[in-house]
Amino acid sequence: MAIDTRPQGLSRRRAADVAAAELRAFGAALTALDDADWVRATDCKGWTVKDVTAHVCGQYEEIAKPTVLLRRLRTAKKRYPEMIALDGHNQVQLDDLGRLSPQALFDHLAKHGPVAIRRIRLMPSIFRRISTDRFFPESPLAEPNLGYLLDVIMARDTWMHRLELARATSRVFDVDEHDFEIVGQVVRDLDRGWRRPPLRLELTGPAGGVWEIGTGPPVESVTADTLGMMLHLSGRDGVDLPPDSPLDAARVVF
16 A cells, blocks of 8 residues: 555656556456356446447547547537537447447457557657647546546546446456556546645555645545545445545546
8 A cells, every 4th residue: 555645647658558557457357258248237327348348449449540539529529419529429439339249349459459559658749738628628637638638547547447347247356556556646636626625545445545635734534445436536436425525526537
């Protein structure tokens, strides 16, 4: 477990290593699924295990082939005008890839995932500074630029969906060193948006740690299960916090 500390950012190189490790972990999670697992419901409302997998496959495909992202955004505006840009885009991902078989989805990820990681590693700074508001204006990132989306949010999103697969299929959620980094970046975003009195946050269980949130010495303390808190911060059902908890209404973009 991490010692008391301020949550720190990742270097660009380390962020790419974390993204690569999470891609491997997600692929390993897919290999553990059986035929019955693919139709199980997940914490993503209305999405099955197969839907979640199709979405993740679509994410990596769009990094590997940015023209696919632009096409899906255009299609979403026409096909789902009632949806916000992010939701419409996600639905087009399912339209495109949800019909694939589980093996085809696995092959799709194996093809595009490594290419996406290479693009993350090699993307020039001029492109990394592009504002994400032009694509998803309703998604308030801590740093609204393409570099932050690729370095931090991509691995975080994949990590959360891997957790959803584990929960939906009653599988063990395996963690290693990179999981601590992902959780740490969630806590860092929590800290950056913190507007309440400072607190000490202790997360227990897989990928847990202890951090100081806010400016100044902590005046209160919160202890919670790591995975449950990540679910809570993402807006999913996680830990049961009392109504007066300083984290009851806290949310972080995943």
